[in-house]
Amino acid sequence: MSMGNIIVGQSGGPTAVINSSLVGVYKTAKDRHADKIYGMLNGIQGFLDERYVDLTEKIKDNLDIELLKRTPSSFLGSCRFKLPEASENEAMYQDIFNKLKKLEIKHFFYIGGNDSMDTIKKLSAYAKEKNYDINFMGVPKTIDNDLAVTDHTPGFGSAAKFIGTTLKEVIRDGLVYDSKNITVVEIMGRNAGWLTAAAGLAKAEDCEGVDMIFLPELPFDVDKFVDKTINLQKDKKNLVIAVSEGIKTADGKYVCELNAASSDFVDSFGHKALGGTASFLAHKLASEIGCKTRSIEFGTLQRCASYVVSRTDLSEAFLAGGQAVKAAFNGESGNVITFERTSNDPYHCTTHSYDVNAIANVEKKVPLEWITNDGTYVSDELVDYIRPLIAGELTPIMTDGLPRHLTINDLNR
Amino acid sequence: MSMGNIIVGQSGGPTAVINSSLVGVYKTAKDRHADKIYGMLNGIQGFLDERYVDLTEKIKDNLDIELLKRTPSSFLGSCRFKLPEASENEAMYQDIFNKLKKLEIKHFFYIGGNDSMDTIKKLSAYAKEKNYDINFMGVPKTIDNDLAVTDHTPGFGSAAKFIGTTLKEVIRDGLVYDSKNITVVEIMGRNAGWLTAAAGLAKAEDCEGVDMIFLPELPFDVDKFVDKTINLQKDKKNLVIAVSEGIKTADGKYVCELNAASSDFVDSFGHKALGGTASFLAHKLASEIGCKTRSIEFGTLQRCASYVVSRTDLSEAFLAGGQAVKAAFNGESGNVITFERTSNDPYHCTTHSYDVNAIANVEKKVPLEWITNDGTYVSDELVDYIRPLIAGELTPIMTDGLPRHLTINDLNR
Numbered sequence: 089m090s091m092g093n094i095i096v097g098q099s100g101g102p103t104a105v106i107n108s109s110l111v112g113v114y115k116t117a118k119d120r121h122a123d124k125i126y127g128m129l130n131g132i133q134g135f136l137d138e139r140y141v142d143l144t145e146k147i148k149d150n151l152d153i154e155l156l157k158r159t160p161s162s163f164l165g166s167c168r169f170k171l172p173e174a175s176e177n178e179a180m181y182q183d184i185f186n187k188l189k190k191l192e193i194k195h196f197f198y199i200g201g202n203d204s205m206d207t208i209k210k211l212s213a214y215a216k217e218k219n220y221d222i223n224f225m226g227v228p229k230t231i232d233n234d235l236a237v238t239d240h241t242p243g244f245g246s247a248a249k250f251i252g253t254t255l256k257e258v259i260r261d262g263l264v265y266d267s268k269n270i271t272v273v274e275i276m277g278r279n280a281g282w283l284t285a286a287a288g289l290a291k292a293e294d295c296e297g298v299d300m301i302f303l304p305e306l307p308f309d310v311d312k313f314v315d316k317t318i319n320l321q322k323d324k325k326n327l328v329i330a331v332s333e334g335i336k337t338a339d340g341k342y343v344c345e346l347n348a349a350s351s352d353f354v355d356s357f358g359h360k361a362l363g364g365t366a367s368f369l370a371h372k373l374a375s376e377i378g379c380k381t382r383s384i385e386f387g388t389l390q391r392c393a394s395y396v397v398s399r400t401d402l403s404e405a406f407l408a409g410g411q412a413v414k415a416a417f418n419g420e421s422g423n424v425i426t427f428e429r430t431s432n433d434p435y436h437c438t439t440h441s442y443d444v445n446a447i448a449n450v451e452k453k454v455p456l457e458w459i460t461n462d463g464t465y466v467s468d469e470l471v472d473y474i475r476p477l478i479a480g481e482l483t484p485i486m487t488d489g490l491p492r493h494l495t496i497n498d499l500n501r
Numbered sequence: 502m503s504m505g506n507i508i509v510g511q512s513g514g515p516t517a518v519i520n521s522s523l524v525g526v527y528k529t530a531k532d533r534h535a536d537k538i539y540g541m542l543n544g545i546q547g548f549l550d551e552r553y554v555d556l557t558e559k560i561k562d563n564l565d566i567e568l569l570k571r572t573p574s575s576f577l578g579s580c581r582f583k584l585p586e587a588s589e590n591e592a593m594y595q596d597i598f599n600k601l602k603k604l605e606i607k608h609f610f611y612i613g614g615n616d617s618m619d620t621i622k623k624l625s626a627y628a629k630e631k632n633y634d635i636n637f638m639g640v641p642k643t644i645d646n647d648l649a650v651t652d653h654t655p656g657f658g659s660a661a662k663f664i665g666t667t668l669k670e671v672i673r674d675g676l677v678y679d680s681k682n683i684t685v686v687e688i689m690g691r692n693a694g695w696l697t698a699a700a701g702l703a704k705a706e707d708c709e710g711v712d713m714i715f716l717p718e719l720p721f722d723v724d725k726f727v728d729k730t731i732n733l734q735k736d737k738k739n740l741v742i743a744v745s746e747g748i749k750t751a752d753g754k755y756v757c758e759l760n761a762a763s764s765d766f767v768d769s770f771g772h773k774a775l776g777g778t779a780s781f782l783a784h785k786l787a788s789e790i791g792c793k794t795r796s797i798e799f800g801t802l803q804r805c806a807s808y809v810v811s812r813t814d815l816s817e818a819f820l821a822g823g824q825a826v827k828a829a830f831n832g833e834s835g836n837v838i839t840f841e842r843t844s845n846d847p848y849h850c851t852t853h854s855y856d857v858n859a860i861a862n863v864e865k866k867v868p869l870e871w872i873t874n875d876g877t878y879v880s881d882e883l884v885d886y887i888r889p890l891i892a893g894e895l896t897p898i899m900t901d902g903l904p905r906h907l908t909i910n911d912l913n914r
Binding site: 102162166264266387392395475479480487490491495 | 511515542543546547572573574575578579580581662665666667669670671673674676677678679684702703705706707708738795797798800801802804805806807808809811888891892893894896899900901902903904905906907908912
């Protein structure tokens with residue numbers, strides 16, 4: 089029996105495995121006899137301009153599927169678009185549903201974070217109110233791991249694996265010279281410290297780990313930071329310190345705003361506004377201590393590093409897409425696929441289909457009891473929570489010495 | 502027949518494969534019946550403080566050998582130490598040779614770049630003059646690829662593979678939003694543009710590549726740079742531009758020195774002094790064009806990224822170490838192992854043992870005929886030269902979800 093036409097979109101910041109969720113939606117829908125499978129370009133914003141593609145023309149065979157699983161960033165492009173309330177702009181809703189009707193869409197899938205889930209929440213509510221026979225399902229995605237209800241979010245595990253892998257190398261690199269030096273590493277996460285906490289993964293049998301970790305969940309005191317660093321350096325010449333881009337002082341000021349150079353430009357820099365936290369602290373330490381310091385911003389590398397992708401993360405991203413299709417085909421709407429950890433060691437998760445109202449626009453932070461040593465490190469419980477999410481690898485498919493990706497030319501350049 | 506005792510050291514900046522050269526020296530010397538195999542800690546500087554280890558105690562079996570091949574940075578630590586002329590400080594030379602005599606060293610191997618080869622040049626000359634029966638051999642190493650005589654240098658291929666791989670991902674990442682944005686990526690290489698030229702690898706069947714590449718071999722004009730960027734953006738919303746950390750204006754000023762924030766700190770920042778080139782240009786473009794810009798500094802990640810190591814590079818690094826041992830055991834001294842490319846397609850190289858005097862302190866830059874488009878890109882010949890050096894991979898050995906390294910605790914912390 090035919091399941092009708094479906095459409096899928098990607099929204100918010102890209103991850104290393106967001107396309108694995110896209111493949112999960114595509115392959116599961118295809119296997120379950122969907123008719124047309126459309127992909128909206130640049131999310132709901134592009135759809136409003138009638139920009140979409142027929143995915144069966146873009147994903148031609150099983151090799152394309154394997155390549156797309158391994159392709160970082162958003163295959164269909166993305167957007168940061170907040171849908172107005174229907175009460176504020178019903179015309180836009182009518183426009184969207186007319187366009188969906190024109191394509192005879194029966195099922196609508198949106199892959200994104202808590203902001204993007206707001207779109208699923210509003211469209212599903214409007215459809216119910218107006219009795220449109222279209223199911224809206226959310227597929228969770230974010231490197232920030234800040235989604236409510238779900239144990240964790242696809243995209244986080246691979247970013248965490250990149251951070252752990254790279255920090256082990258940065259620590260080795262810092263040890264080579266027989267002289268004092270301090271490296272401050274800046275990690276993404278404006279309000280939630282999950283990614284920065286992944287710095288705790290670097291501590292292992294073959295690595296002493298980073299020396300301090302500062303999350304945005306607690307206020308940051310620059311002077312205490314300098315004092316603690318001076319203390320640590322009494323016993324250890326080479327220090328590596330991980331800080332979140334979002335750490336703030338007690339008066340609510342971002343540390344990077346203390347950086348003259350960056351705050352001058354805050355307005356003209358979109359998401360780069362928070363850049364410069366590590367740079368500011370490295371400069372501060374250099375002038376206070378006088379030893380060699382350096383700052384490293386992982387920046388976008390941490391969200392698109394597909395060559396250190398976590399197999400667990402990639403498989404769960406695919407699963408989330410597939411489960412969303414199954415739920416929609418069973419008539420569900422206004423739900424998001426969530427993960428429940430039924431066992432940590434050995435690791436096992438089950439999935440649920442959960443009410444989007446509990447997830448949209450909600451931000452899950454790191455519990456304070458998982459932050460230790462007077463706010464300078466993370467607990468073993470937190471590392472034990474992250475560890476299974478970085479397990480396993482997926483070998484890239486290489487051509488000409490570099491990882492091969494699947495791409496489309498339909499995005500505006 | 503016994504070959505006597507040997508000692509090996511590592512010097513200069515670390516690479517992803519410098520330990521493969523160390524393994525090449527160790528295994529080849531062991532297989533050819535060296536007696537004791539010593540490793541000096543933090544190069545010749547540590548040796549002057551009698552800091553060394555018995556490598557047979559640190560590399561216990563074949564699994565250790567496989568782990569060490571895959572371990573980035575310098576296993577034995579490193580130094581940046583310029584040996585004075587014997588005429589200036591003969592006492593230091595006598596000190597060194599007394600310590601070598603005490604350990605009954607017959608063969609001395611030093612893994613490093615053109616500065617480090619100066620140590621081999623001076624020690625081998627002094628040994629000949631004073632009739633010491635010790636052979637001194639150099640093993641080439643540098644991500645900068647700026648060594649004379651040799652076709653290329655171990656360490657460069659893996660750094661180039663990281664740059665090509667990461668740039669493909671950064672380019673994908675920049676395409677997701679349907680809005681103008683510019684990414685400026687800063688790549689290592691103070692005077693020679695080989696590594697920055699590796700940005701040319703990103704252009705492939707599945708990737709449009711970076712839009713401009715600026716090497717330090719040519720003077721950089723900030724105003725022309727802004728104009729060219731504005732021109733490019735007329736046809737293309739998302740731009741990715743690669744610049745060397747070492748680009749200078751016509752009057753010989755480093756571009757990063759134009760950056761108020763960084764130049765304030767130039768003196769207190771050792772090798773970070775050149776940081777901020779991309780940041781300065783991104784700020785400049787943002788204020789001139791008004792679109793979203795971001796800067797990415799690859800920094801030390803490019804020299805220690807062992808999970809995207811080039812198999813070709815790693816094997817050649819091992820080969821260079823092994824050939825140095827064979828040459829020394831044949832009685833050679835004062836030479837460096839070099840590579841000669843006998844065929845580019847299919848790729849094949851042979852090695853030679855070459856007079857260190859032609860290599861020490863000499864810097865090989867990118868030929869100007871390999872820089873194209875009015876200084877904004879690199880030629881196909883240059884990319885064809887680099888491509889074979891990034892071929893092949895070596896799977897990391899993973900434990901707890903992260904690459905496993907072999908380490909020693911003898912380095913000063």
